[in-house]
Amino acid sequence: METNEKIESYIAAHSDDEPDYLKHVRRQAHLSLLNPRMISGHVQGRMLKMFARMICPQRVLEIGTYTGYSVLCIAEGLPQDAHIDTIEINDELESKIRSTFENSAFSQKITLHIGDALSIIPTFPYDFDIIFIDANKRNYIEYYEQALKKVKPKGFIFADNTLWNGHVIEDNIDKNDLQTKGIMDFNTFVKHDTRVEKVMIPIRDGITIIQKV
Numbered sequence: 001m002e003t004n005e006k007i008e009s010y011i012a013a014h015s016d017d018e019p020d021y022l023k024h025v026r027r028q029a030h031l032s033l034l035n036p037r038m039i040s041g042h043v044q045g046r047m048l049k050m051f052a053r054m055i056c057p058q059r060v061l062e063i064g065t066y067t068g069y070s071v072l073c074i075a076e077g078l079p080q081d082a083h084i085d086t087i088e089i090n091d092e093l094e095s096k097i098r099s100t101f102e103n104s105a106f107s108q109k110i111t112l113h114i115g116d117a118l119s120i121i122p123t124f125p126y127d128f129d130i131i132f133i134d135a136n137k138r139n140y141i142e143y144y145e146q147a148l149k150k151v152k153p154k155g156f157i158f159a160d161n162t163l164w165n166g167h168v169i170e171d172n173i174d175k176n177d178l179q180t181k182g183i184m185d186f187n188t189f190v191k192h193d194t195r196v197e198k199v200m201i202p203i204r205d206g207i208t209i210i211q212k213v
């Protein structure tokens with residue numbers, strides 16, 4: 001086992017265990033979906049829950065539901081009367097996501113929207129305390145601009161995969177790799193954006209925590 005893997009195992013072993021119902025969601029994804037690695041996973045999931053505990057949000061928005069794993073982790077950390085909206089563009093995932101939510105303790109707290117986040121975000125009649133961006137890497141700046149309009153002052157945007165498997169520091173980037181380009185452009189854009197404060201955390205695939213000033 002390489003040093004990074006050993007450290008990751010050590011971190012997982014010394015954090016709260018992954019709840020059984022989420023292990024089941026992850027196992028099911030490995031059995032039936034093409035890209036199960038897209039799931040936030042054990043340690044990042046515990047971190048999202050802890051962030052929700054710390055921030056005590058009333059309203060949360062997630063962009064990119066996939067299996068529902070990360071939205072359930074956030075739901076675990078929410079105050080009693082709080083609510084999460086989550087948006088997924090792939091309607092083939094809808095019935096699986098809905099049954100995952102119904103089989104969890106959090107179905108009352110979560111509303112699933114099927115469609116393109118870029119069309120749906122402007123339609124919300126309320127603003128959010130936390131917006132978690134975890135969808136198409138090519139569009140991160142567009143999601144971000146919309147999120148910034150919909151996040152409350154002092155509210156937070158979390159952007160996932162901002163290290164993009166290390167591709168962001170490679171010397172020779174393939175010009176046709178639009179996902180790496182999307183993430184690199186986003187990272188540079190946020191770094192210079194004076195409307196926000198930001199810090200990149202090297203957990204899993206990198207997550208940038210952004211606060212609207």
Ligand SMILES: C[S@@+](CC[C@H](N)C(=O)[O-])C[C@H]1O[C@@H](n2cnc3c(N)ncnc32)[C@H](O)[C@@H]1O
Nearest residue numbers: 038039040064066069070088089116117135136
């Ligand atoms: C990385 S996965 C989300 C993983 C999930 N948040 C988690 O951590 O368990 C990204 C998801 O975003 C969805 N997606 C991509 N573009 C989207 C868009 N424009 N609007 C909504 N969802 C989108 C994809 O279909 C995919 O299911």
